Amino acid sequence: MLQTQIQLAPSPISATVDFEAPGVNHGFLRLPYSRDDAAWGSVMIPLSVVNNGAGPTVLLTGANHGDEYEGPIALFDLASAIRAEDVTGRIIIIPAMNHPAFLAGTRTSPIDRGNLNRSFPGRPDGTVTQKIADYFQRVLLPMADVVLDFHSGGKTLDFLPYCAAHILPDKRQQEQSFDLVRAFAAPWSVRMLEIDAVGMYDTAAEDMGKVFVTTELGGGGTASARTAGIARRGLRNLLIAAGAMRGDPAPTPTQWLDMPDADCFAFAEDGGLIEFLVDLGDPVRRDQPVARIFPVARTGLPAVIIRARRDGVMMARHFPGLVKPGDCVAVIGVEIEDEPC
Incomplete structure (x- = not known):
């Protein structure tokens, strides 16, 4: 009974x-947050909503992790330039859904160390991060037909x-999702395998039957002109394909990759200084050395070799030069001829 009452409690946001x-409206999601420097303070999450006639509702989010920047760039740009007459339906724009983490430039919230993308379905009486997740779970996701959640590698990965x-x-839901991946037209398109899916925003949306699309656009805790351009162009393409925006798409060629199983991932069992032996986009063969890790406590010790566990393409790598045991250091994708059906 107590758990039921918790689930049904109203959101504080x-x-x-x-x-x-109707029209273009800018504002905030306001979450009361009492703290040392503001007894009656609030977390203010910027928000734009555009309504114009009949059509789908598309929920656009960035900075689910606060050190990933292509999504916020594309979404703050869209919010500043969008016109109601270009929209058919409703577009909800939240450039930095984990706003505390975004302001701190950290993956997790500086308030409670919460990882928003592992906090769903959230709790209305929980931590700040859990309250944000709960609001998305119970208020925003039910409104949406299509969800695009931007990600990149942050400070610890490069993609x-x-x-x-x-x-x-649900194969119809799957087909609609991959149709929008194709429409986004990033240089690479991926059939995604998650290795840590518990509590994810993705799963929350998909379990509601929403068409859910995500990205990984570069990394290293910054955005390049190229990756920001991919985000901006892909966002517009997706909105047009989803039926929420008027205009002509700007399609570009894409290469499809599959992540069929856990053999795509390589993890460090030793800490130290990592040297990559292949670059992103390079082909690799099973058992090929892709990196080596030098022990750093003393000289004269041999490097530990990290080998690919399958044939494929180097699609992601650890970003900083030092790694710890357990870190994911490489991801190998498998090229496929066309998108999965």
């Missing part, structure tokens, strides 16, 4: 905009720039 109001969706039990 309130929106300063009307989600049904080939790709757009992705998941293999799903």
